Amino acid sequence: xxxxxxxxxxxxxxxxxxGSFEPPVLVTGALLGYAxxxxxxxxxxxxxxxxxxxxxxYALFVAWELWxxxxxxxxxxxxxxxxxxxxxxxxxxxxxxxxxxxxLANSITLTPGTMTLDVSSDRRTLYIHGMFVKDxxxxxxxxxxxxxxxxxxxxx
Amino acid sequence: MISAAGWVGPxxxxxxxxxxxxxxxxxxxxxxxxxxxxxxxxxxxLMNLAVGVIALYTVGSGKTVFLYAVIVTxxxxxxxxxxxxxxxxxxxx
Amino acid sequence: xxxxxxxxxxxxxxxFALVAAxxxxxxxxxxxxxxxxxxxxxxxxxxxxxAAAVQHGRxxxxxxxxxxxxxxxxxxxxxxxxxxxAAYYAGVxxxxxxxxxxxxxxxxxxxxxxxx
Numbered sequence: 001x002x003x004x005x006x007x008x009x010x011x012x013x014x015x016x017x018x019g020s021f022e023p024p025v026l027v028t029g030a031l032l033g034y035a036x037x038x039x040x041x042x043x044x045x046x047x048x049x050x051x052x053x054x055x056x057x058y059a060l061f062v063a064w065e066l067w068x069x070x071x072x073x074x075x076x077x078x079x080x081x082x083x084x085x086x087x088x089x090x091x092x093x094x095x096x097x098x099x100x101x102x103x104l105a106n107s108i109t110l111t112p113g114t115m116t117l118d119v120s121s122d123r124r125t126l127y128i129h130g131m132f133v134k135d136x137x138x139x140x141x142x143x144x145x146x147x148x149x150x151x152x153x154x155x156x
Numbered sequence: 157m158i159s160a161a162g163w164v165g166p167x168x169x170x171x172x173x174x175x176x177x178x179x180x181x182x183x184x185x186x187x188x189x190x191x192x193x194x195x196x197x198x199x200x201x202l203m204n205l206a207v208g209v210i211a212l213y214t215v216g217s218g219k220t221v222f223l224y225a226v227i228v229t230x231x232x233x234x235x236x237x238x239x240x241x242x243x244x245x246x247x248x249x
Numbered sequence: 250x251x252x253x254x255x256x257x258x259x260x261x262x263x264x265f266a267l268v269a270a271x272x273x274x275x276x277x278x279x280x281x282x283x284x285x286x287x288x289x290x291x292x293x294x295x296x297x298x299x300a301a302a303v304q305h306g307r308x309x310x311x312x313x314x315x316x317x318x319x320x321x322x323x324x325x326x327x328x329x330x331x332x333x334x335a336a337y338y339a340g341v342x343x344x345x346x347x348x349x350x351x352x353x354x355x356x357x358x359x360x361x362x363x364x365x
Binding site for chain 2: 252255256259260262263266267269270271273274279282283286290291293294297298300301304305307309310313314316317320321324325327328331332335336338339341363
């Protein structure tokens with residue numbers, strides 16, 4: 001079932017790139033998508049997206065955070081006060097699948113003042129470079145509550 | 157309602173000059189950056205600004221065939237950045 | 250009505266692109282420069298592509314523009330993360346007013362591995 005939805009998504013992307021949504025183009029996209037899915041490995045772990053509604057809600061959340069972060073960067077660049085106190089903070093993680101860590105790291109990079117630096121080799125710690133780190137413990141707690149909770153709600 | 161259709165042309169031209177200024181600033185960092193990674197960041201920004209310039213040209217001239225160049229440019233810029241960083245990591249190990 | 254939207258999107262996109270370029274010059278160290286360009290640059294280019302989609306108004310153009318925006322939003326943070334990680338392990342120094350550095354042990358370990 002999951003492969004069918006990925007196949008449909010690839011066919012729609014192919015039609016969008018080709019420029020027309022006529023049936024021959026969609027059929028070509030479906031065949032090519034099937035070939036690609038046969039070649040690629042299925043992702044490890046049994047998690048998949050909970051529902052389309054939660055995915056769209058998460059995408060809107062990321063878009064809002066991206067807007068906020070750009071406004072903060074603009075404010076920081078235009079005003080002359082050098083207020084930034086950067087630092088690298090280690091955040092312990094719950095056990096998450098690869099896809100969840102990828103989504104988490106991407107969302108963290110797009111939010112105001114944070115950027116993913118590294119993941120430890122046992123996937124239990126995430127190192128994050130923050131721009132305004134006044135107190136590392138509060139920073140860590142804020143990140144865990146906001147982001148990790150949302151990512152765990154996103155995928156089952 | 158004030159018709160704004162005549163404003164799109166001048167706004168696009170002013171925006172083009174501002175994007176050119178932004179590209180000059182990125183090139184200043186490309187020349188000045190004390191480390192190699194500064195130059196990689198400047199190159200990545202330069203390619204993103206090029207994508208913006210192509211989109212701006214599409215707005216101004218109405219020829220939408222250039223949007224296919226946009227996706228190729230962003231693809232190649234991403235692959236180039238990752239390849240360069242792979243070279244940096246290999247050089248250090 | 251559509252022309253107003255195009256003007257607003259073009260103005261906003263150019264503003265954020267200029268902010269990203271000024272940020273890459275003004276920020277004190279490499280990591281804060283990457284903060285500025287990855288966030289403001291992505292949003293600025295996204296606005297400009299949305300302006301191109303709105304201006305033309307047809308479905309094919311809008312589909313290509315939306316796909317490009319999705320591609321850039323997915324890959325620009327990955328590129329930022331890869332650059333910053335390589336720079337950290339290569340030893341690029343952080344800004345003097347840094348607060349915490351939890352990854353220092355890993356960097357020392359890799360440097361001693363390399364020196365051996």
